[in-house]
Every structure is written in structure tokens, then in C-alpha cells.
Amino acid sequence: MGEALNGLKRTHYCGELRESHIGQSVTLMGWVQKRRNLGGLIFVDLRDREGICQIVFDTEISQEAFDKASKVRGEYVIAITGKVAKRQSVNDQLPTGQIEIFADQIKILCEAEVPPIHIDDNDEANERLRLKYRYLDLRKPKMQNYFKVRHQIASAARSFFNENGFVDIETPMLTKPTPEGARDYLVPSRVNPNHFYALPQSPQLFKQLLMVSGFDRYYQITKCFRDEDLRADRQPEFTQIDVEMSFVDEDDVMNLNEKLLYKIFKEVKGIEIQLPLLRMPYQEAMERFGSDKPDIRFGFELVDVSQAVKDAEFKVFSGAIAGGGSVRGINLKGYANQFSRKEIDKLGEFVKTYGAKGLAWIKMTDGAVSSPIAKFLTEDELNQMIQTMDGADNDLLLFVADKNQVVFDALGALRQHAARKLDLLDKDDYKFLWVTDFPVFEYDEEEGRYMAKHHPFTAPKDQDVDKLATDPGACLAKAYDIVLNGYEIGGGSIRIHDSSVQEKMFKALGFSQEEAEEKFGFFIDAFKYGAPPHGGIAYGLDRIVMLIVGTENIRDVIAFPKTQDAKCLLTDAPGMADDKQLGELYLETVPYKKEEK
């Protein structure tokens, strides 16, 4: 059993001691990182959240403390009291390396078993183990730093909003299931048998209602939940920095939010990002980068070569164009030698995962042009392609021919893939981009109707309101995403505050008056009583933290994250409910059968 503190008080953190403390008597408490027993002399590296400090136990100072120190092992929790002294031999690797503590007293507060993972930044234990023993994983200095940075970011955001007249208001966690959008997490109601709450996918409707209430400027840093499949940058529960403002237009929201990003990067990272941030319409982003969240740290922009090959005998090309699609390419300029035939084949496999049927290529090395498609094209066509692509020696030109959406998806992903392979992505290079002018709708082939690309309360551009009924595909929205290094870190829009426009929107989405009333009645009603023009934005805090600390794994910046199956390896959630719990819910048997093949 561990010893009691008995009123002993810590005087300093291990990591904060410096030469200026020499001569002082200090009491430190923490975990044993390492013990080095030299026989008549024992060194203990003591760790707490601020760092590591070397403790010395010497028989001449205290035989009792020395004997006790010989019993400590890794991760024991101890308290020591002693004098800070200049080191005989300095350790340049440690911030505290100039000093050490000669301990005259030690308390073993808690013994520890040998941990299943090393508490060491360089130890890359299997993530399964790290998640099971997350409390140990979080002891690593690197992980501790991630969460300190996370706190700093949230803190900078809060002070920014507080300074700018925003009010922090909480919205419900138990709310109404929504028919559109992501799958909801459902929570059964005990007192209302067979009725369910949903956990919020975002506070969207509530923050708009707060505008109707006249709060004018709102923010909240809050959890959101989406029951969809996970990714490296997606967790089922995540944190949003949620913002809404009244009497504003697109520019107002973007201009203010740039200042927020400026403050965060200045305070947390010491980087002054240049304002105003670059803005680019959605259409341009797609045409140039094949993505609505382009990474603009590098080139390899898409080029349309349809004109050069529209009449080609090669049906893969001319057929795609005749079918309304296009042939586009990217030029891996100067990197032809980095890709062997085999590696190019791999790139071909890569684009197939995005629906492309294949990857055509032209490799230009040592003054020669090699290409498996050359035999299907006239010399003139091939030359025109090369010319359009600005092809020169040492270039590798990669082409996809298909419907535009497939071409964009495939080349957009390929572009990023190639940059990563070529190690062109500098983590400390932060390139922001506002993507604006999104389409209002996206045609859903499966549903056979238009769906809201953002959400059904996004305002169309003023000049497009009349087109909602006649040409929905051509309508642009007052919507904007903020993109950083290929990640969508936030998105928002100006909302519809006019009932007649909202009605047109629902009509375009194929909702009858009754359906709209049933699904969003409470929301539509609210706008009958005087709604201000308003709009806002929501950031994915976890993604911002990821990018600032330089990890590609969102789990690294969430203290207790879920696995790909949305399980928690630490608590073993989700679990079965017991019969008593289930009985109290009076759930009816659900007539659902998993589809069988």
C-alpha cells in the first residue's frame, strides 16, 4: 500500500526547475520515468505533466531515503523532498538538464505494475494497445502536448468570441431526429414509450432559433454526433466550434472568421497568417484541383485536354467527351524518373478506387516520349495533348477520361496521392482557402431527386432564387467552406430567413407542404415571427488541432476516441443493456430484417 501525503505539499512541477532554483528546497510529485541504480548512488528521472527532472539518492544524505529509492520501479508514483543543485555533468537533452535534486526524503505514494506500453514518445505501440490503456498512452509527453495545444486553441477561440460580443449558449443534447443528412444516434425515451431523441449532428437549428430570439452573436464549443463510418479524420463524436451571427452577409462572416483563425495561429503556433485569405469559387476549385477541399501547397493542377482528343479514334477518350464528360490530366512536372512502369500501374489501380476505368499516361524522359496510348492516337493529337499539358522532358502526364465527376474525383485524389509519395507536403506550411459559391443542390441518382448539398436552410444567391424552381442544378448558394492543407476545417452559409424562399427550397427538394411541416414545422413557424438575416459557420475543432500539432490521426487529439467500428477499447462501449433497463423502455419489436443476399 502507498504512503499517505500527510500534509506534504508539492512546491514545483518537475519540468519547471532551472538553475535559478539552485539552493532551494523543493517537493516534487510524479511518476518514475526511469531508475538508474549505480550501487551506492541512485538516479531517478521523475516525470509530471511539465517534464522530467533528475533526482539523486545518496547514502551520505539519507540512508533511509536511499533504501526506499532502491525499491521504486517504473511508473511508481512518488513524492520527494530535497535541495536543487547544479549538476556535475549537464544533460543538454533536458530542459532541466542543468540541475538535479538531492533528495533527503521519499514517499512511495503508489506502486505500479510493469505497464503494457512504454511511456515514451518514441515507442510506437500498436494502436489497439494504446487505446485499451489510453490512460497510460496519455502519459506520453507528446500526447500531453497535443491536449495542451487543444486547450490553447479552444481557449484562443473563446477569448476571440468573448472579445467580439458573442454569447456562449448551450443547446440540447437530446433533440429531435432529423430526416435529412447524416444518420442520427438515437436515444430511447423511457417516459415516452417508443419515442426517441437524437443526439445532435450539429446545433444547426437551435443556433438559428437563437438568432430569431435576437441573441445576434452566438458561439458554442460543443460535441456533435454522427452515426456514419469512421475515417482517419472522422470520429462519430467530435467537437464543433459553432458560430452564428445576425444582420450579416457572406463577406461579414468570412472576414470575421479569418481574424479568428489569425488569432489561433498567432497565439498557439506563433504564425502570422496573411489576411485576407484566398477565396475560390467551387467550380474553379473542381476544375483546377478536382476537389472542393484542395490542398494548395503544391501544383499538379488539372488541365482539360478534351479539345485535343475529342475526335480521336481512341474511343476511351472521344467516347467520354461525346458522353458529356472530359479528358483531363495532371503533370507531375520534373518527377518522371520517380515513377517506374510498375509504380505507374499502381497509380492506375489507385484511380480505379475512385471509379475511373483506367489511367492513361505519357512519360517524357531522356528526350523520348513513351506512352501506351500513343498507338491509338495520331501524332498530332499526342503532340497537342503534350502541348496543352505544358509537357517537357522529365514530366509524367497522367490522364483520366470519364464523366466529369469521376475525372475530378480521380485526378483530385491522384494529385494528393502523388504529392504525398513525392514528399512535397510540408506540415508546417499552412495554406488556407475559402471555397465559395457552392451549388445549392446535388443530384442524387439513387433517390432520383435533388438533395441539398449543404443543408435545406442554406440561402441561394439572390440572383438564383427564381431558378430554384426552373433550373435547380444551376443555383449557387451563399455557402463557404474553409479549407486548410486539403482538410475541410469548417463550413457555413448565410441561411434562409424568408419564408417564401424557404418554401421554394422545400419544393425544389421534393417535399410537399405537409412533409416540410411535419419534419421542420417548429422551425418554419419560428421564422413567421420576425427573423433577422443571419448566417454562420462551424469548425471541426479536432481537425484544427490535428493540423496544428501535425498528426494525420484524429484519434491522437481526442482523449478517449473510438475505433473504426465505433467501439471504445478502454471501456468496451457500446455494451448490452440489461433486461431491466430494456424493460423500462417498453420498446415494441422493430419489424426490421437485415437484407439478405
Next chain:
RNA sequence: GGCCCAGUAGUUCAGCUGGUUAGAACGCUAGCCUGUCACGCUAGAGGUCGACGGUUCGAGUCCGUUCUGGGUCGCCA
């Protein structure tokens, strides 16, 4: 739901075309050691090779199924 990758001491890994008693490093245990900080030296413990089935005289290795974890497509208004 599809595709891809991984699973071998506590941990990270090696283990070739199937071959006899499965290795290394770190960690751990014990002893020695007064200036270490990747302490050193000596000795030692530690394995159902994720699981099940198959092929074979013989399987960590080949085949099938399955479990676990990861990446990704679909999905994420």
C-alpha cells in the same frame, strides 16, 4: 456493404523456396557497481506464432474461414 494492409515473448520486430529445440533488441527478475542520464557487467525468466479447419511425413511459413485493429470507396445534409 466492397477493396487493401497488419496480427510471432510484456513491447517493437526478424524468421528465405515448408524441415527438427522459434530468434534479436528493449523491457522484466536477481546479483555486482558512487556520476548515470539509451548507465555498465553477469545470470535468468518469459511464446497455444490471433482463432478454427485443411493440404503435407512435417505448417509461424501454403490454402480456406473467422476474429481483432488500421487505411480507403460508398456514406458523412
